[in-house]
Amino acid sequence: MPTPQDHFEALADQLPIGRDPLSVRRRLEAMEAVLERIFVIPGINRPVGLDSIIGLVPVVGDVVTAAMGAWLVWEARNLGMSKFQLWRMMGNIGVDTAIGAIPLVGDLFDFAFRSNTRNLKILKRWLDKHHPATVVVEGEVVARDRDR
Template identity: 65%
Template sequence: MAGSAQEARRMAPEFPLGRDGASVRQRVEAVEKLLERSFTLPGTNQPVGLDAIIGLVPVAGDAVGALMGLYLVWEARNLGMSKWQMTRMLGNVGLDTVIGAIPFVGLVGDFLFRSNSRNLKIVRKHLDKHHPGSRVIEG
């Protein structure tokens, strides 16, 4: 049994715990992918994440989605991002939560308004400017 646990740890992706720009970038990108683009809906080629799935649960799903979205805002605060950037990010999470709370409309809103993707874009822009060593060339 101990061998299989060690093997599972080796196969699991590394989740960086550092406070440097590169570690923060990897964490926020991983959380955004989990919340917005975990898998693709069959037949639609539309990426869907945990945020849309838990949004199906009335009230509690939207609250949990908001809390998970606030993780990106917390990381932004730890980076020392400006109050304006933080306000924009909080507004994105708030708007996503309000739209998600509307029955049926909220389901469509989760596909059209991806607050976590918007917030990732804000964090990436800050990291590119203030922590250029954390940039990743995407192909």
């Protein structure tokens, strides 16, 4: 029978805690899911995440979600993405934060403009090009054959 320590170690092995591109990709995909689509609004079937929910708190909510979005940019920087792509990602967060700070209009904008999803898309394109071993197809990692 497995001990609690064995159970913990098995769980820890599944967590993407490394610095390799695959672990970073999994972490950022999980963070984007939490920030942009953790709940589905009944009736309209529209996914909503913590970005929209925390953004309802005036000013403080937008600062907190901007900090969480900036973490995605920090991870991308650590992978070695170009400054142009990092500036695009920061621009997405800046637009989301600036317009999101406007009462009511900003909350509706947060609901429609998903800066973290846009940033994850930029990151995935870069990872697919520079680290092809991290390509994920339906939850499974696919190692591309370079000899073709």
